[in-house]
Amino acid sequence: MTFSQQDSIAKNEYITTFPDKITTRISLINTSNSFFINESDTNLKYELEPNIRAYLGASVLFRSIEIDYGFAPNFIKSNKDNADSRLFNLNLRMFQNHWMQTIDLYSQKGFNIILGNQKAYVPGVKTLKIGGTTSYILNENFSFRAIGFQNEWQTKSTGSFIPKLSYYYTKYTIKSDDINGVADSFDIALSPSYYYNFCLTRNLIFSLGTSVGIGLNHSSNVGDGDITSALFEFSGRAVVGYNSNTFFGGINSNLLVLHHNIDRYTKQDDTIPFFEIYLGYRFKAPKKWVKFADNFNKKYGF
Numbered sequence: 001m002t003f004s005q006q007d008s009i010a011k012n013e014y015i016t017t018f019p020d021k022i023t024t025r026i027s028l029i030n031t032s033n034s035f036f037i038n039e040s041d042t043n044l045k046y047e048l049e050p051n052i053r054a055y056l057g058a059s060v061l062f063r064s065i066e067i068d069y070g071f072a073p074n075f076i077k078s079n080k081d082n083a084d085s086r087l088f089n090l091n092l093r094m095f096q097n098h099w100m101q102t103i104d105l106y107s108q109k110g111f112n113i114i115l116g117n118q119k120a121y122v123p124g125v126k127t128l129k130i131g132g133t134t135s136y137i138l139n140e141n142f143s144f145r146a147i148g149f150q151n152e153w154q155t156k157s158t159g160s161f162i163p164k165l166s167y168y169y170t171k172y173t174i175k176s177d178d179i180n181g182v183a184d185s186f187d188i189a190l191s192p193s194y195y196y197n198f199c200l201t202r203n204l205i206f207s208l209g210t211s212v213g214i215g216l217n218h219s220s221n222v223g224d225g226d227i228t229s230a231l232f233e234f235s236g237r238a239v240v241g242y243n244s245n246t247f248f249g250g251i252n253s254n255l256l257v258l259h260h261n262i263d264r265y266t267k268q269d270d271t272i273p274f275f276e277i278y279l280g281y282r283f284k285a286p287k288k289w290v291k292f293a294d295n296f297n298k299k300y301g302f
Contacts, residue, residue, distance in 0.1 A: 012141065013155065013156055014141035014142075014143070014154065014155060014156045014158055015141065015143045015146070015152055015153070015154060015155065016152065016153045016155050017151070017152050018151050018152070018153075018282055019063065019290070019293075020284060020285055020290050021062075021151070021282040021283065021284060021285060022060065022061070022062050022282065022283055022284075022285045022289075023059075023060070023061040023062070023150055023151045023280060023282050024058075024059070024060055024061075024280060024281055024282070024283075025057075025058070025059045025061075025150065025278050025279070025280035025281075026056070026057070026058050026278065026279055026280070027056070027057035027058070027059070027276045027277065027278040027279075028054070028056060028057075028276070028277050028278075029054070029055055029056070029057045029089075029274070029275065029276045030054045030273075030274075030275045030276075031055070031089065031272065031273060031274045031275070032049065032050040032052075032087070032108070032272070032273065033050065033106045033108060033127060033129055033170075033270070033271070033272050034047060034048065034049045034050065034271050034272075034273075035047070035048040035268055035269070035270055035271070036048075036268065036269040036271065037262075037266060037267075037268055038266065038267045038268075039265055039266045040265045040266070040267070041265040042265075044115075045115075046113055046114060046115040047112075047113070047114040047115075048111050048112075048113060048114075048125070049111060049112045049114055050085070050087060050108045050110065050111055050112075050127075051085040051110040051111060051112050051121060052085040052086065052087040052108070052110065055087060055089065057069065057089075057276070057278075061150070061151050062151075062285060062289065062293070063151070063293050067092060068089075068090065068091040068092070068093075069090060084109070084110060084123055085108075085109060085110030085123070086107070086108065086109040086110065087106075087107070087108050087109075088105070088106075088107040088108075089104075089105065089106055089107075090104075090105040091103070091104050091105075093148070095145065098136050098137050098138070098140065099134070099135070099136055099137075100133075100134075100135040100136075100137060100144060100162075101132065101133075101134055101135075102132045102133045102135075103130075103131075103132040104129070104130070104131060104132050104168075105128075105129070105130050106127070106128070106129040106130075106272070107126075107127075107128050107129075108126065108127045108128075109123075109125075109126045110122075110123050110125070111125040111127075122176065124174065124175035124176050125172070125173070125174055125175075125176075126172075126173040127170060127171065127172055127173075128170070128171045128173075129168055129169070129170045129171075130168070130169055131166070131167050131168030131169055131187070132166075132167065132168075133164045133165065133166045133167075134164065134165045135162050135163070135164035135165075135193075136162065136163055136164075137160050137162050138160050138161045138162065138163075139158060139159065139160035139161070141156075141158050141160075142154075142158050142159060142160035142195065142197065143197065144162070144195065146197060146205065146207075146241070146243075147195075147197060147205070147207040147237070147239040147241065147252070148239075148252070150241070150243070150248050150280055151282075153205075153243045154197040154199055154205055155199060155202065156199055157196070157197060157198050157199045158196070158197060159194060159195055159196030159197065160194070160195055160196075161192065161193070161194050162192075162193045162194070162195060162209075162211075163190070163191070163192050163193070164190075164191050164193060164211065164213075165188070165189070165190055165191075166187070166188070166189045166190075166191060166213070166215070166233055167186075167187065167188045167189075168185075168186075168187045168258070169184065169185070169186055169187075170184065170185045170187075170270065171183075171184045172184065172185075183219070183220055183221050184219075184220050185217060185218070185219045185220070185260075185262070185270075186217065186218045186219075187215065187216075187217050187231055187233075187258050187260070187270070188215045188216055188231070189213040189214060189215030189216075189231050189232075189233040189258070190213055190214070190215060191211040191212060191213025191214075191233050191235070192211065192212070192213065193209060193210060193211030193212075193235070194209060194210065194211075195207065195208070195209030195237070196208055196209065203242055203243055203244060204240075204241070204242055204243075205239070205240070205241045205242075205243070206239070206240055207237070207238070207239040207240075207241075208237070208238055208239075209236070209237045210234075210235065210236045210237070211233070211234070211235045211236075212232075212233070212234055213232070213233040213234075214230065214231065214232055214233070215230075215231040215233065216228060216229070216230065216231050217229050217230070217231040217258070217260035217261070219260070219261070219262045219263075221262060221263055227261060227262065227263055227264070229260050229261035230260065230261075231258060231259070231260045232258075232259040232260070233256075233257070233258055233259075234255075234256075234257045234259075235254065235255060235256045235257070236254070236255050237252075237253065237254045237255075238253050238254075239251070239252050239253070245282070246281060246282050246283070247279075247280070247281055247282075248279075248280045248281075248282075249277075249278060249279045249280065250277075250278060251275075251276070251277055251278075252274070252275075252276040252278065253274065253275050253276070254273075254274040255271070255272070255273050255274070256271065256272040256274075257269055257270070257271050258270040258271075
């Protein structure tokens with residue numbers, strides 16, 4: 001399907017934009033914020049995994065601002081045994097020229113402790129994570145929106161270095177027969193990354209990207225005091241997408257790992273795997289919205 005000049009505008013030979021369209025999307029998402037613990041003094045390794053991981057997501061995007069909302073319904077098979085478990089996820093993303101800003105929120109209640117082949121449910125564990133990334137896309141011909149947000153489309157293969165600053169705060173609330181307390185953790189890391197969009201056909205794209213960075217973590221533990229240690233960040237993304245002037249769809253996968261110490265003998269991998277199957281549709285925005293956005297961008301230089 002070809003793009004009509006009325007509905008889409010080619011910024012250059014690499015990118016097609018949809019400035020007069022509202023982009024809507026529904027998704028089936030499997031994600032969680034899990035924690036892998038390695039205690040070197042006792043040689044004990046275990047995982048703290050949320051008991052609820054699959055949810056439905058919906059997003060609305062116009063120009064440079066996207067709002068995502070997700071919830072975990074009980075009718076999804078992997079959520080049927082979740083009892084009083086809870087997962088809430090909210091994402092905000094914004095663009096300004098070469099800059100990309102994300103803000104993420106994960107609220108979880110009810111975890112499984114996995115030790116070898118044994119699993120035990122602990123309903124009294126809750127976590128709250130809030131943070132995000134500030135990134136700078138060096139190559140103006142590379143479209144990150146084409147692989148993450150679908151209000152642009154990459155029409156010619158290219159890649160870009162994307163340095164980013166990541167920062168997260170995590171609060172742990174633990175209530176059980178033996179422990180009743182709160183701990184928290186602050187993460188900050190600077191990471192060079194590289195992404196490449198392969199345009200297999202005019203309508204089909206395949207994208208790969210990764211980042212590796214270093215920074216600092218400050219952890220406050222229940223009953224054990226504070227510790228500041230080196231933080232190692234890794235993330236990877238793989239995307240397959242189909243696009244037309246109105247309909248689009250695809251598969252989006254991503255993994256974030258934050259590795260650090262939580263005390264003298266204990267290392268932790270704070271991980272957020274993300275897998276999404278999505279379908280979307282674009283429709284014309286009201287003329288008042290387009291006029292307001294044009295005037296706003298002209299006035300403030302967006």
